[in-house]
Structures are given as C-alpha cells and as structure tokens.
Amino acid sequence: MSIQHRTPVTVLGLGAMGSALAAAFIEAGHPTTVWNRTASRVAPLVAKGAAGPETVTEAVAASPLVIACLTTYEATLEALEPAAANLKGRTLVTLNSGSPSAARRTAQWAHGHRARYLGGAIKNVPSAVGAADTLLYYGGDREVFAEYEPVLRVLGGDTVHLGPDPDLAALYEMAVGGTLLPALVGFFQGAAALQARGLEAESMVRFTVKWFEMINSILPVLAQEIDSGDYSRPLSSVNVFAAGAAHDADLGKEAGLDMEWHRPFHELLRRAVEAGKGEQSVAVLTEFLKEPVPERVPDPGTESVIVGGQ
Structure with a gap:
C-alpha cells in the first residue's frame, strides 16, 4: 500500500454513519483518529485501532484530512469552532445534511481559517459504506478532490466529483433526496x-x-x-x-x-x-x-380533486 493510501484521517461525529466511515478507514489501513461529543462512541473504534483523543482540537491536529459527519452544517461549525486555528493547511470534508446555502457558508468559514474544503454527501446506509457500488459525491476544488480521491474511494467505489462549487453535493443531495x-x-x-x-x-x-x-x-x-x-x-x-x-x-x-x-x-x-x-x-x-404558488380561495362547494382533467 502506498503512502498516499495510508493518509492519516480524522473522523468527527460517530453516529451510525460516522462510525461506519471510521471503521472503513481503519480496515483500509489508514491511521485513523476519531472524536465525538459522547465519549462512549469512541471506545469501539479505539478497540479496532483508532486513536481517540479527548478534544476536538487534538483530533483535528492529528490528520491532514478531516471528515466531519455530524447532523447539519451548523452542528459541524459548532463542533469545529474550538479547533478552528488547527485547520490551517488541512482539508475539511463535510458529509452531513443541509442546504446549499449552508454548504457555502461552511466553505467560506473553512477558507477563512486557511483550510481547503470539499462538501460531500453519501447516498446509502451505514452498512453499505465501503461497497463498490456505494455512491458518494463531492463539490469543491478539483485539485483537492484529485489529491484525496484514493482515500475517499475507501468509503465507496462510486465516488464522483460534481464540479468546483462547494455547495453542489448539498444541491444534489436535496434534489435527489426529494424523492x-x-x-x-x-x-x-x-x-x-x-x-x-x-x-x-x-x-x-x-x-x-x-x-x-x-x-x-x-x-x-x-x-x-x-x-x-x-x-x-x-x-x-x-x-x-x-x-x-x-x-x-x-x-x-x-x-x-x-x-x-x-x-x-x-x-x-x-x-x-x-x-x-x-x-x-x-x-x-x-x-x-418553478412558479410561486398562486393564492387560491377555496370553494366549499367543490371537490379538491380534479377528475379526468375537467
């Protein structure tokens, strides 16, 4: 395995999905550091070989690639705030839910702290992490994606770069997820x-x-x-x-x-x-x-359903 494939990785947020991401990196041979607000979720991954520092600041400092898998962009920024100074020169990848505007704000925050940023989304369940057909897509700087693509591909074989805009994964996440x-x-x-x-x-x-x-x-x-x-x-x-x-x-x-x-x-x-x-x-x-919903005054004498286009 090459040095690139052994890139140290930090995973922040150890819910079902975050734990699956960290386990995939450990299994693939990456030096993996994990952090979660609830310390009890750290122990099973430490038992598998991960490092589990007590603070998010130590966790961010441990790796050049930091993957945040919290519930929302807002939760990600809140968790990272104490470690903001340690982000300089590192790459932050977010794999959480949220709107395109929130993704843009997160990217701006990361860039303001001299970090590189990729906004991503995983389109499968935790048990599918690492499978050849599991889809993950990312938006952001193509050079950053190319540098870390072999590492990110550990999480799923169908790994896609959508384009340079950092909010594209959030946009596609909501566009596809609407179904x-x-x-x-x-x-x-x-x-x-x-x-x-x-x-x-x-x-x-x-x-x-x-x-x-x-x-x-x-x-x-x-x-x-x-x-x-x-x-x-x-x-x-x-x-x-x-x-x-x-x-x-x-x-x-x-x-x-x-x-x-x-x-x-x-x-x-x-x-x-x-x-x-x-x-x-x-x-x-x-x-x-695409049109604003017109205001309609209900007619109590009519049905709410059209039949046969009449």
Whole structure:
C-alpha cells in the first residue's frame, strides 16, 4: 500500500454513519483518529485501532484530512469552532445534511481559517459504506478532490466529483433526496391499506420493487423532456394522473386512511390542467414547481380533486 493510501484521517461525529466511515478507514489501513461529543462512541473504534483523543482540537491536529459527519452544517461549525486555528493547511470534508446555502457558508468559514474544503454527501446506509457500488459525491476544488480521491474511494467505489462549487453535493443531495419521503409515505399508505384488509405489508414488497424499476426506466425520458422543454409526446399525461387522483379519496374512505398528504400533489395537477397542459407529459409539472404558488380561495362547494382533467 502506498503512502498516499495510508493518509492519516480524522473522523468527527460517530453516529451510525460516522462510525461506519471510521471503521472503513481503519480496515483500509489508514491511521485513523476519531472524536465525538459522547465519549462512549469512541471506545469501539479505539478497540479496532483508532486513536481517540479527548478534544476536538487534538483530533483535528492529528490528520491532514478531516471528515466531519455530524447532523447539519451548523452542528459541524459548532463542533469545529474550538479547533478552528488547527485547520490551517488541512482539508475539511463535510458529509452531513443541509442546504446549499449552508454548504457555502461552511466553505467560506473553512477558507477563512486557511483550510481547503470539499462538501460531500453519501447516498446509502451505514452498512453499505465501503461497497463498490456505494455512491458518494463531492463539490469543491478539483485539485483537492484529485489529491484525496484514493482515500475517499475507501468509503465507496462510486465516488464522483460534481464540479468546483462547494455547495453542489448539498444541491444534489436535496434534489435527489426529494424523492425519498413521498416514495416511502406512498409505501406506508399501501401497507396501511393492505392491513385494513388483513393482509401483510410484506406481500406488496415484490410488486413495489417492480414499480420502482419501472420508474427507474422512465427517468431518462422524463429528464430529457425537462431539459428540452418539450412535453408534447407524453409517456403519461397530466390528465391521466388527474383522473387517477380521484381514486385516492375512495381508497382513503374504504381503508380509513389519512390521505391529506396527497393534497399538494392534487393542487399541482389542478394548476397544470387549468393552464391547459392536461394533454402534455406529467413532467410539465416541473415548470409549475418553478412558479410561486398562486393564492387560491377555496370553494366549499367543490371537490379538491380534479377528475379526468375537467
């Protein structure tokens, strides 16, 4: 193993993900230093060979590469503040959640303390850290990324540099992550509907996976429509989705479910239909997401769902 591959690494924040990151570096032979506010989380990694100094200042001073895996950018800055003077000449990599603006502020703070900065995100669960297909992406100085890419690749084989802007990982994290909660709540709704009939949620897993595979297959087509702005050859139109929206209320009544989470989706469909886009691809909803939500006075005599684009 080369000297570069044995670059000392410090990992700050030892939740489930941070602990997995540190363990991967230890296993790969990197001198690894770990720090966490709760000292009990340090001991298992020290037992595996990591150094566990008491203070964050000592932890930062131990390595040229410092990886912070705390909950937010704000938490990262709070934890690092006592060690700010020790960051000079080191590279700070953040792997936490937060907005692009928070990533830019963190980068500015790091640069103000004479540190180099990469903003990153890991798109998998802790148990997948180190796997060949685990995706991590980073934004920031390409030369810094190139210098540490072999080290960062220890965390996942699908390691990507997005570009020079330090907030790109946060931007992509939120852009990609926006699909997660709606997809999961949809699955939870389906599970609740099955249980209302005495059926098990497990019985729908195979079919849901197939559904996700179908969605996966059409994403390139939808992305092309969005990038070109041409929604005239739909795989599925706004009207088709609007017609299907009526069934949500029926299912809710039959199974005794709270269906309120559908309301903003139905409203988005309504806006598209009222704008005359019913026969266009459902991807045209992207254009309505770019617009401020118009103020609407509810009509108590009408349903909140459009049926058949009428």
